[in-house]
Amino acid sequence: MEDQTEPTFETLTVSEGEEPFGSASEAGDVVSPIHLASTFALPGLDTEMRLEDVDPAAGEFVYGRLSNPTRHTLETRIAALEGGGHGAAFASGTAAIFTTLLARLSPGDHVVAFEDLYAGTRRMLDDVFRSRLGVDVTYVDATDTENVAAALREETAVVWMESPTNPRLALCDIAGIADLLADRDVLFGVDNTFASPYFQRPLELGADVVAHSTTKYLNGHSDAIAGAIVTDDDALAEEIRFLQQVGVGAVSGPFDSYLVLRGTKTLAARMERHEANATAVAEFLDDRPEVSDVYYPGLPSHPDHELAREQMSGFGGILSFELDGTIADAKRFVEALTEFTLAVSVGGVESLIELPAAMTHEPLSPAEREALGISDTLIRVSVGIEGIDDLIGDLRGGFDAMNRRATTPSADR
Incomplete structure (x- = not known):
């Protein structure tokens, strides 16, 4: 008889945390029910019981903000997918990152962060942690x-990275930074939203904590707002849970937890299709004369391509590209598309397209955007799982619209 092996990633996405006859599903449900109760009945009065001693893993629940069976199942699964010991599900990715930073930072502390962070994370660091705290x-x-x-100081408490970044898909050497911090009391966090745990597992590369906007790939259907944190650090996990449940209270609700849990079941299959389509789109764009640059880690021309091959098992479904034209050209291009929807966000089964300078990164000043290489004609694409011929045909139509010069009856005057 062969030795029992650990479940594969694909199996974990489908069943981890769900027990048909476990405490959260006594009727034998093959998927976790949505537990909407805000409070739970106690079997009796134990005068020595403390709320922090209640154990959801043992089927013990008291109040929905402290723990909920549906959310607990999701937290268990996401932790397993990232290879971590502790998971915490939040009302949004922003809430997850804020709570993690709050767990570690005090006035006078210092943060080193990737300059090409998501604009919302930069605003949080600048307008909350720097300006107010x-x-x-x-x-x-x-x-x-x-x-x-070179940026590290004695008072540095957190190093916060994204890899790949939003919107230019730049990478940092996660293992290299972990080695750099090995002898320092510095929390090393990585936002893994763009790669998903299917293509990258930062904890295995040396990160202390991993963050996700589970709104994106983990949910995958653009119908839930949620976030998550995973760590192996017991003390950090305890502090994050205290802030999650008591200090901030920004927990993922039962219905959103259910939707993300449902979404994880198809994560592996979806990510394979996202990557295949994104690769085809990147190669198509790379050959277009109207495009000056394509930013996709899967292209050999990407400056971080070799690093991506080392620390990722795939290249993901998001790319950005630079149109050789004006903002008016970019506007004509995106507004002519029918398969790609003009909208913010990424990671859903449908293809989305946006202009970061006018949409996701508009809160940054023009000088900040210029310093980051976010021009008025940089376009970000979240490639969905539709038929690739339909997507390529749609992009061709966008270029046709961009290349047509509008004429008016008064053109000769």
């Missing part, structure tokens, strides 16, 4: 680990 922040080009090393 007295935390200093240094942004660096983390594609070179030496820049991270």
Whole structure:
């Protein structure tokens, strides 16, 4: 008889945390029910019981903000997918990141962050932690680990990275930064939203904590707002849970938890299709004369391509590209598309397209966007799982619309 092996990633996405006759599903449901109760009946009065001693893993629940059976199942599954010991599900990715930073930062502390962070995370660091809580922040080009090393100070408490980044798909060397911080009391966090745990597992590369906007790939259907944190650090997990449940209270609700849990079941299959389609779209764009640059880690021309091959098992479904034209050209291009929907967000089964300068990164000043290489004609694409011929045909139509020059009856005057 062969030795029992650990479940594969694909199996974990389908069944981890769900027990048909477990405490959360006594009727034998093959999927976790949506537990909407805000409070739970106690079997009796134990005068020595403390709320922090209640154990959801043992089927013990008291109040929905502290724990909920549906949310607990999701937290168990996401932790397993990232290879971590502790998971916490939040009302949004922003809430997850904020709570994690709050668990570690005090006035006078210092943060080193990737300069090409999601604009919402930068606003959080600048407008909340720096302006209101007295935390200093240094942004660096983390594609070179030496820049991270040079920015470190005695008071540095957190190094916060995204890899790949939003919107230019830049990478940092996660293992290299982890080695750099090995002898320091510094929390190393990685936002893994763009890669998903299917293509990258930062904890295995040395990160202390992993963040997700589970709104994106983990849910995959653009119908839930939620976030998650995973860590192996017991003390950090305890502090995050305290803030999640008591200090902030920004927990993922039962229905959103159910939707994300449902979405994870198809994560592996979806990510394979996302990557295949994104690769085809990137190669198509790379050959178009109207496009000056394509940013996709799967292209050999990408400056971080070799690093992506080392620390990722695939290249994901998101890319960005630079149109060789004006903002008016970009507007004509995106508004002519029918298969790609003009909308913010990423990671859903449908293809989305946006202009970061006018949409997701509009909160940044023009000078900040210019410093980050976010021009008025940079376009970000979240490639869905539709038929690739339909997607390529739609993009051709966009270029046709861009190349047509509008004429008016008064053109000769």
